[in-house]
Amino acid sequence: MESRNFARLRPIGGQLRMxxxxxxxxxxxxxxxxxxxxxxxxxxxxxxxxxxxxxxxxGIAAGRLExxxxxxxFSDLHPPLDQHEALVAADRCYFCYDAPCITACPTDxxxxxxxxxxxxGTPDAAAKTILSQNILGGMCARVxxxxxxxxxxxxxxxxxxxxxxxGELQRFATDHLQEQGKHPFERxxxxxxxxxxVGAGPAGLSCAHRLAMLGxxxxxxxxxxxxxxxxxxxxxxxxTPNGFAQAEVDWLMQIGGITLQTGSALGAQMxxxxxxADFDAVFLGMGLGGVNALGAEGEDKTGVLDAVDFISDLRxxxxxxxxxxxxxVVVIGGGMTAIDAAVQAKLLGALNVTLVYRRGRDxxxxxxxxxxxxxxxxxxxxNHAVPVxxxxxGAVREIEFEYVDGxxxxxxxxxxxxxxxxxxxxxxxxxxxxxxxxxxxKIKVDSTGRTSVDGIWAGGDCASxxxxxxxxxxxxxxxxxxxxxxxLVG
Amino acid sequence: xxxxxxxxxxxxxxxxxxxxxxxPTDKEYNVRRAFEAxxxxxxxxxxxxxxxxxxxxxxxxxxxYGADRRxxxxxxxxxITDRPLAVNLQEIKSVKRDYPDRAMVVSLMVPCEEEPxxxxxxxxxxxxADGVELNFGCPHGMSERGMGAAVGQVPEYxxxxxxxxxxSTRMPVIVKLTPNIADIRxxxxxxxxxxxxxxxxxxxxxxxxSVDLDLFAPEPTIDGKGAHGxxxxxxxxxxxxxxxxxxxxxxxxxHMPISGIGGVTTWRDAAEFMALGAGNVQVCTAVMTYGFKIxxxxxxGLSEYLDEKAMTSVDQLVRRAVPNVTDxxxxxxxxVAKAKxxxxxxxxxxxxxxxxxxxxxxxxxxSEDRVFSVIDDECVACNLCVNVCPVEDCxxxxxxxxxxxxxxxxKVVEQEYANWTTHPNNPAAAAAE
Ligand SMILES: Cc1cc2nc3c(=O)[nH]c(=O)nc-3n(C[C@H](O)[C@H](O)[C@H](O)COP(=O)(O)OP(=O)(O)OC[C@H]3O[C@@H](n4cnc5c(N)ncnc54)[C@H](O)[C@@H]3O)c2cc1C
Ligand SMILES: Cc1cc2nc3c(=O)[nH]c(=O)nc-3n(C[C@H](O)[C@H](O)[C@H](O)COP(=O)(O)O)c2cc1C
Ligand code: SF4
Ligand code: SF4
Ligand code: SF4
Numbered sequence: 022m023e024s025r026n027f028a029r030l031r032p033i034g035g036q037l038r039m040x041x042x043x044x045x046x047x048x049x050x051x052x053x054x055x056x057x058x059x060x061x062x063x064x065x066x067x068x069x070x071x072x073x074x075x076x077x078x079x080g081i082a083a084g085r086l087e088x089x090x091x092x093x094x095f096s097d098l099h100p101p102l103d104q105h106e107a108l109v110a111a112d113r114c115y116f117c118y119d120a121p122c123i124t125a126c127p128t129d130x131x132x133x134x135x136x137x138x139x140x141x142g143t144p145d146a147a148a149k150t151i152l153s154q155n156i157l158g159g160m161c162a163r164v165x166x167x168x169x170x171x172x173x174x175x176x177x178x179x180x181x182x183x184x185x186x187x188g189e190l191q192r193f194a195t196d197h198l199q200e201q202g203k204h205p206f207e208r209x210x211x212x213x214x215x216x217x218x219v220g221a222g223p224a225g226l227s228c229a230h231r232l233a234m235l236g237x238x239x240x241x242x243x244x245x246x247x248x249x250x251x252x253x254x255x256x257x258x259x260x261t262p263n264g265f266a267q268a269e270v271d272w273l274m275q276i277g278g279i280t281l282q283t284g285s286a287l288g289a290q291m292x293x294x295x296x297x298a299d300f301d302a303v304f305l306g307m308g309l310g311g312v313n314a315l316g317a318e319g320e321d322k323t324g325v326l327d328a329v330d331f332i333s334d335l336r337x338x339x340x341x342x343x344x345x346x347x348x349x350v351v352v353i354g355g356g357m358t359a360i361d362a363a364v365q366a367k368l369l370g371a372l373n374v375t376l377v378y379r380r381g382r383d384x385x386x387x388x389x390x391x392x393x394x395x396x397x398x399x400x401x402x403x404n405h406a407v408p409v410x411x412x413x414x415g416a417v418r419e420i421e422f423e424y425v426d427g428x429x430x431x432x433x434x435x436x437x438x439x440x441x442x443x444x445x446x447x448x449x450x451x452x453x454x455x456x457x458x459x460x461x462x463k464i465k466v467d468s469t470g471r472t473s474v475d476g477i478w479a480g481g482d483c484a485s486x487x488x489x490x491x492x493x494x495x496x497x498x499x500x501x502x503x504x505x506x507x508x509l510v511g
Numbered sequence: 512x513x514x515x516x517x518x519x520x521x522x523x524x525x526x527x528x529x530x531x532x533x534x535p536t537d538k539e540y541n542v543r544r545a546f547e548a549x550x551x552x553x554x555x556x557x558x559x560x561x562x563x564x565x566x567x568x569x570x571x572x573x574x575x576y577g578a579d580r581r582x583x584x585x586x587x588x589x590x591i592t593d594r595p596l597a598v599n600l601q602e603i604k605s606v607k608r609d610y611p612d613r614a615m616v617v618s619l620m621v622p623c624e625e626e627p628x629x630x631x632x633x634x635x636x637x638x639x640a641d642g643v644e645l646n647f648g649c650p651h652g653m654s655e656r657g658m659g660a661a662v663g664q665v666p667e668y669x670x671x672x673x674x675x676x677x678x679s680t681r682m683p684v685i686v687k688l689t690p691n692i693a694d695i696r697x698x699x700x701x702x703x704x705x706x707x708x709x710x711x712x713x714x715x716x717x718x719x720x721s722v723d724l725d726l727f728a729p730e731p732t733i734d735g736k737g738a739h740g741x742x743x744x745x746x747x748x749x750x751x752x753x754x755x756x757x758x759x760x761x762x763x764x765x766h767m768p769i770s771g772i773g774g775v776t777t778w779r780d781a782a783e784f785m786a787l788g789a790g791n792v793q794v795c796t797a798v799m800t801y802g803f804k805i806x807x808x809x810x811x812g813l814s815e816y817l818d819e820k821a822m823t824s825v826d827q828l829v830r831r832a833v834p835n836v837t838d839x840x841x842x843x844x845x846x847v848a849k850a851k852x853x854x855x856x857x858x859x860x861x862x863x864x865x866x867x868x869x870x871x872x873x874x875x876x877x878s879e880d881r882v883f884s885v886i887d888d889e890c891v892a893c894n895l896c897v898n899v900c901p902v903e904d905c906x907x908x909x910x911x912x913x914x915x916x917x918x919x920x921x922k923v924v925e926q927e928y929a930n931w932t933t934h935p936n937n938p939a940a941a942a943a944e
Contacts, residue, residue, distance in 0.1 A: 112578040115901050118861030121881065180858040180902065 076348075076372055080441050081324065083345040085370025091342050094368040098259045098394075099163075099189060107193040110186040111140040117176055122187060125174035127488070127496045128155035132171060132187055139194055148198035149205045151191055156230045156499070157223055159199055159269050160252050161492045162192035163260050166357075168390045170492070199268070204275035209236035211278075214509045217242065217300040219287045222250020223491045224306030224481025226273060227498030228505075233278035235506045240300070241279060244286035250308055250481075252491065254333040257361040258341070259368070288453055297476060302505045305456070305464060305472070305479040306498055309449035309489075315353065317420075319411030328352060328362035328446035335365055347442030350374045351420050353408055354446030355385035360392065362444045363400045375438055377403045377422055379429065406436055417443055451483050460485040470501030478505055513817030514824045515810060517551060519790045520683040520708040520768055522641040524551035524614040527825050528781065528809050531772050531793035532557050532618035532644060532687075535803075537592055539602035546606070548803035549810060552614025554685075554711075554793060557591035557646045558599055560621050560631065564590040564652075570731035573720035573740065584746035585796045586720040588731065588738055590652045591620050596634070604638040615639070616685065620646040620658050623668060625675045632680040642682045645672065645707075647698070648689035648714025650741045660714070663689035666701035673705025685770060688712040688754075690747075695754040696761050703767055710758065711770035711793060713751045715741025744796035748774030752787055756836045759788025765833075776805075778812025785825065786832035840932055845925040847911040848892040850874070850885045856905040857883060863896035863906060871895050888918045 075085045086094065102110060114136040122132045130151050138147035151158035167173075167188040175184035198205065214237045218225045221243035229239045247253050252266040274281070287293065287307065296303045312327045314320065324347065338344050346369040352362045355378035363376045376395065378385055381404050385392060395402065406422035407429075413419065417440050424434040451463055457472035458465050463485040470478040480487075480497030487493040517527035529552040530536050530545055537556035545553060566589055573586040592599060607615045617640045621627035635643060646653075647663030654661040662668045669686060676684050686702035688695060690713040699710050717739050719729045729737030751773025758764045771789025775781050776797040784792050797805055813825070822828055852863070852875075859881040867875040874889035875896060885896075897906045911917060913926035933940050 109579060112580075115860045115862060118865035119877075120861070121859065176858040176860040 076370055079348050081345045081347045083343050085346060086342070088342060090370075095258045095262060095341055097262055098257075099192075101196060102186070102189050102193045107139055107144075107190060110190055111136045113177060114140070114185045115176060121174040121176065122171040122185075126154075126171045127490070127492045128158075128161070128499070129496075130154045130158070130171075130191070135194060136185065136187070136190055139190055144194045144197040145201075145203070145205070147190075147194035151195055152198075152205060154499075155492065155495050156227050156273060157252070157269065157491065157495050158191055159195035160223070160256075160261065160266065161495065162188050162195055163265070164252075164256050165490070165492050166388045166390065169388050199272050202272070204272060206234050206276055208234055208277050211238065212236040212510055214238070214301045215240070215299070216302045216304065216505060216509075217296040218304045218306060219243075219296070220250060220306035220308055220481070220483075221245075221248035221270070221281060221283070222306055222308050222481060223252060223494035224308075224483075224498040225250070225304065226270065227495040228304045228306060228478075228480065228502045229279050229498075230273055230276055231499050231502035232505060233276045235502070235510075237278070237301075237506070237509065239279045241281050242285040242287065242291070243281070243283050244289070244307075244310075246283050248281055248283060250306075254336055255329060255358075255361075256336075256491075257332070257365060258336060259365075293455055293474075293477070301476075301509055303477045304470070304498070304501055304505065305477065305483060306481045306494070307453065308482040308494075310452040311450035312445065313448040313450060315408055315445055315447065317408040317410055319413070319417075322411050322413050322417045323415060324413070324417035324441055325411055325443045325445065328354065328358050328444040329449065331362055331444055332358070332365065335369075341369065344369060346371050347440065348372045349439040350442045350444065351438050351440040352376045352444045352446055354378065354448070355380065355387060356446060356448070357387050357391060358449075359444075359446035360387040360395050360400075362446055364395050364398050366442070366444070367395075367398045367400055371442075373401070373439070374399070375401045375403055377406050377408070377438075379405065379407045379425060381405060381427070403436070407431075409435075411443065412437075417441065449482070466497075468500075469504035470497055471504065513814045513822060515551075515814055515817075517791050517825055519614070519770065520642065520685065522552070522614045522616065522683060523612070524791070525612060526551035526806075526810055526813075527785070527791035528806055529553060529614060529616070529770070529791060529793045530798060531795040532646065533795040533799070534589070535795065535798050538594070538599075539606055542602075542606050543609070545798075545803050545806075546610045546613050549806045550613070550803065551791075552616065552641075554616045554618050554644050555599070555603055555640075557618040557620045557649070558596055558631065558635075559591050559619075560627050561596050563593050563595055566590055566593050567733050569733040573730045574744075575720055575746065582796070582800050583744060584718075584720065584742055585744040585799065586718045586731075586740040586742050587715070588651050588740040591618075591646070591649065596631075600634055600638050603635075603640055607639045607641075614641055616642045616644050618644045618646050618687070620649065620653060623657055623662055623672065628672070628675050629679050632676065632682075636680060636682060640682065642685060642708075643676070643680065644685040644687050644711060645676060646687050646714070647672075648687050648712075650689060650691050650715055650717050651739060660689040660691055663687075663698055663714070664692055666697050669698050669701040670705040673702055673707050677706040683708040685709045685711050687714055687772075689714050690716050690750060690754055690773075695757050696764060699758045699761075699764050699767065703764060707767075709768035709770060709790070711772055712754055712758075713747065713773040715743045716747055716750065718742035743773065744800075745774045745776050748776075748780060752783060755784060755789055756787045756833065759830060759833045760836050776800075778809040778816065781809055782813060782816055782828060783832075785828045786830070787836065788830050788833050790829055791825075841930050843928045843930060844934060845913075845927060845929045847917050847924045848908045849887050849890050849911060850892060850894075850896050850906055851909045852883055852885055852896075852906050853904070854882065854884075856902050858902055858905075859883065860901060862899045862901065866895050866899045890919065 116133045120133045135147040135150040171187045172184035178184040216232050216237050216239050218229045218241040221241050229241050232239050248270045249266040335344050350366040350371040352359050363374050367374045406424050409423050410421045411417050419437050420440045422436040424432045457474040464479040466479050466484045470480045472479050478501040480501045481494035482489050515526040517524050532554040536553045542553050571587050571589045574582050575584040577583045617635045649659030653659035684707050686707040688698050702710050721730045723730050723732050755771050769789045771784030772793040775792045775794045781792045864875045864877045872889050872891050874886045876884050900906045911924045913924050
């Protein structure tokens with residue numbers, strides 16, 4: 022074998038050590054320099070170089086960005102973990118006793134078990150653990166505010182301020198299974214019972230799947246042309262890109278026994294009485310269809326829109342570059358909808374996006390993570406201000422706010438913001454007549470989803486209690502299904 | 512700064528960290544770089560008689576991992592050097608000439624007859640090497656041919672070969688022991704009778720690290736089959752430490768210098784081996800995992816530790832723990848401790864609870880809001896909770912003050928030392944009365 026002399030030895034531990042008489046110096050070798058192409062690409066992603074001349078164009082216009090920037094802007098917020106990342110992340114789980122993360126999950130997913138199943142190389146088993154509690158585990162993995170739920174409770178959040186990546190691991194497992202098109206559950210023998218579900222959102226789908234699995238025949242009615250509810254029409258584009266919502270519904274339907282009727286609205290195509298007469302039980306999961314009004318002067322000017330409509334148009338757009346957006350956009354509200362509208366307006370190339378909320382940051386419904394996301398995208402957040410007038414000649418030009426104190430009393434201090442577009446995101450409301458008794462502005466239910474009317478259950482955003490989250494809707498739909506099952510066959 | 516210079520059986524090295532005979536020491540290129548990185552010495556990869564052995568041309572290693580794929584145990588089916596004797600000898604000579612201050616020991620394994628030893632020893636002496644190590648440990652491949660562990664498992668052979676070697680060379684002779692035996696003192700005594708200057712231990716342990724569940728074959732798998740290999744790395748350290756201690760505390764063997772091997776990965780591991788009686792340590796798996804650079808941490812760590820303990824040389828550390836290694840029946844049964852949970856450090860994972868509740872003494876209480884505390888009435892101080900807690904020093908073992916009452920037994924904690932030999936439950940103790 023060849024013998025080499027010292028001069029040609031390779032450096033030790035990435036360092037080159039050189040001796041000079043009595044002392045030694047260590048020279049770093051292979052110092053990593055990011056190539057320019059990659060550096061500049063990173064700047065595009067950060068939204069720095071993505072401007073075209075259209076950015077400065079006043080009014081409402083489509084195509085404010087360079088064509089290639091859109092794909093980057095609306096790509097996955099958290100790219101999926103690859104196999105290696107998943108194993109490293111799974112390794113961090115302590116397999117806690119009576120784990121606090123499980124308690125924090127509205128659907129009680131056995132988190133330590135599914136993470137252990139990932140760590141031991143059985144992601145499909147992990148997916149089954151997840152899906153047996155939460156049939157929309159794939160969507161929840163993408164949209165849950167984990168920083169307020171499981172990951173907040175994770176003991177490694179207490180230990181190091183870095184929770185186990187529960188959401189991303191959940192996605193890893195559910196994607197692994199769903200990408201193979203496998204459906205892990207089988208439908209029980211038919212019970213001959215028929216159940217009507219109103220609304221194909223998370224609550225309705227979860228309820229329908231569980232009932233179908235238990236052997237009941239389910240008919241799901243949804244007013245919209247596509248199923249999925251806000252999974253399809255509401256959730257931010259960058260949380261669920263690439264048609265995931267529809268793919269998940271198709272996958273879920275593989276259980277069999279579910280008939281989906283889209284374009285079929287309660288109140289238009291049928292009444293509650295019809296459903297009661299035709300079915301053994303009814304589940305209402307129609308969410309919140311109405312939108313609250315601002316109550317500000319000039320609210321009817323063009324350019325003043327409901328944030329949910331803007332978001333839904335964006336989700337349904339064939340090509341996001343064709344979605345028009347103002348140069349100066351103002352969003353009013355402090356919840357997830359407001360943040361999503363503001364962030365997506367910015368991603369579409371709006372020059373100035375201001376989110377105005379009537380109370381302090383701590384009172385905003387949007388999580389700190391969501392607020393930070395908005396800030397990082399360049400959204401300015403203004404607190405303690407209420408809209409008083411929308412100015413403009415037919416179309417909105419400016420919107421005027423008054424600053425309010427902690428008790429919501431006017432201070433007389435005014436703020437005027439230039440606006441070509443104003444998005445209202447101050448809450449959605451329940452719509453419909455002849456519904457079971459309400460509690461506040463929602464359908465009153467007990468812990469198993471029973472309403473004031475015998476044979477009618479409700480869950481999700483339209484029902485009282487709950488947090489207006491996808492995951493709580495799933496939990497309530499599932500629990501109502503179990504109670505319906507008990508009532509029908511128990 | 513403490514002086515890390517070491518002298519082992521008369522062989523001087525700038526520090527007590529040597530590389531064990533293995534791939535890291537299989538050629539000049541490696542050994543030069545090891546010396547540049549700061550290693551105090553090497554035991555050259557085991558030489559044999561030409562024609563050189565051949566290795567498998569497929570995977571040689573298997574491994575087991577801890578969290579984050581940290582390598583905990585390595586298994587190998589490699590043989591002794593597969594390069595011609597002359598090449599190795601020439602390289603040894605050239606490196607030794609350039610690094611006269613480093614220890615250069617040459618590992619040897621030749622057939623169990625006197626002639627081959629007589630042949631090879633003068634050749635090694637001619638390189639200027641400082642000593643030889645007799646590889647009586649390799650547990651695979653070579654042992655099937657009547658060498659390595661096949662010799663190391665029969666004390667008479669060890670004694671015989673050691674005697675031959677001593678008779679044929681003036682170099683110090685280190686006998687490397689296999690752990691694949693019942694009582695490590697027997698081969699060590701044999702080496703001593705044969706005239707060995709020192710023993711080194713351990714070589715690798717017979718092992719199968721894993722089974723390929725698609726091929727239904729042990730790993731590493733060569734064309735669908737696997738053979739047992741030799742196990743090493745952090746996982747074997749406890750076994751090696753015990754064997755070193757067994758020799759160090761044996762009255763007959765206590766003067767025998769020991770080179771400690773087996774799982775040494777950090778300065779702390781090295782210090783532990785030395786405290787239990789090793790004069791120096793040898794490292795293999797740790798450098799195969801992290802590269803030669805780890806010696807920098809070992810050097811800085813050991814000197815800082817010696818400084819803290821006001822020790823000025825490594826010799827002052829050697830054997831420091833040996834007097835405290837004893838037999839179970841000498842342990843003080845009047846010593847009583849209780850586990851104590853530090854609530855400020857606790858992250859409420861509940862592992863201690865699961866361990867104690869499911870498998871031990873039901874001595875940990877868990878409140879509604881996940882505060883964990885030890886129930887002194889039940890705690891037997893077994894230490895399991897300490898071992899499973901993910902937060903270091905969160906659970907500690909606190910000794911009870913003599914004179915206080917142990918709430919578990921209702922008995923006063925005695926000041927006096929009392930062990931099993933005099934315990935009333937011991938039938939032998941009763942008979943002695
Ligand atoms: C913009 C936006 C972003 C959000 N982001 C998140 C997020 O990131 N994470 C999160 O956890 N939650 C988020 N949410 C909340 C979450 O989407 C809802 O809590 C969840 O979708 C509620 O599910 P649901 O099934 O009760 O109602 P919906 O999802 O609203 O579904 C109701 C379904 O009923 C149908 N329907 C309504 N009326 C009728 C009728 N009369 N007849 C027949 N069908 C009818 C609708 O077409 C719809 O398909 C967001 C909400 C919005 C608006
Ligand atoms: C790949 C490999 C090859 C080895 N070859 C030899 C050898 O030729 N001669 C020998 O005495 N020991 C050999 N060993 C054993 C090591 O020298 C050492 O005793 C053992 O690995 C334990 O130390 P460690 O835990 O630091 O690795 C080998 C070990 C490995 C991993
Ligand atoms: S709390 Fe965190 S570490 Fe504990 S089981 Fe849940 S995910 Fe794992
Ligand atoms: S020391 Fe043993 S008995 Fe005591 S609390 Fe810990 S695990 Fe339980
Ligand atoms: S194992 Fe440690 S950190 Fe976990 S609950 Fe027990 S004391 Fe607390």
